[in-house]
Amino acid sequence: MQELTIDYALRATWQAVTKLYNEEAKNYDLTMAIGFTLLSIDPKKGTPSTALGPKMGMEGTSLSRILKNLEERGFIERKPNPNDGRGVLIHLTTLGLEKRKDSKEVVLRFNDTVKSHIDHEHILGFFETIKGINKLISEKNIYKKTTTN
Template sequence: MRREETVDHNIKTAWHGIARMYNQQALKYDATMSMGFVLLNINSEEGTPATKIAPLMGLEARSLTRLLKSMEEKELIYRQADKNDKRSVRILLTKEGKQKKEKARDTVLRFNEVVRQEIPESKINVFFEVLRKINSIIDRNIYEKPE
């Protein structure tokens, strides 16, 4: 089987294309795609516990630390002790962070709008069904050959 015929190659290629597109858009606002995804995962009013952001994005907590520091330096977010649990830290958006979150949201919605204009709903439904099945296979590890 050629590499171009494998499921993972096609998913990876598509994701890299999407990531490049999002990064090009984010650069216009002095940001990155990763920053945009973090902003999208922070509740605009109440903030979000720092420990909840990484799982929402499918990241390890330590991978998020540098990104949050960079976003603080750019004054997109700030940290605040949780009112109910002083051991917990909430990440909140600054005014600038809220504005960039809207830009990120608009970019994601526009991309999805264009995709849905180009691809019939029935094919998108099959695509989502296939991705759910692939995730199920990954979760069950049934792709591994028994030793």
């Protein structure tokens, strides 16, 4: 049954990708979560700390832990947001930019390898399927409550 459900296939594949990324990230003294965070920060303008969580689909507590780790390792610095006196912008340091570049190369290598082994039409179908699933979820069409009279 597990192999026949869409959620199982998504979860198992994502866990395999996560494991693969974490194994590769060790070679750069990173984790997948750190790499993902570095890739989510605008390398030129910085990113408001309040925008990172939603952008990454993470809870504030988890993101705070990662940002603290990144700051301690010298990958990021926090600067006041000139457009919002209360806000903070997360900027990449020189080291953070290097680690972001490493992370981007790993992601692109993964994508290139998958694309070289899977037919283009199947890749397009995969993205159409993911788009459809996300639309169903965002429109709350998965578990619609039905009214009975």
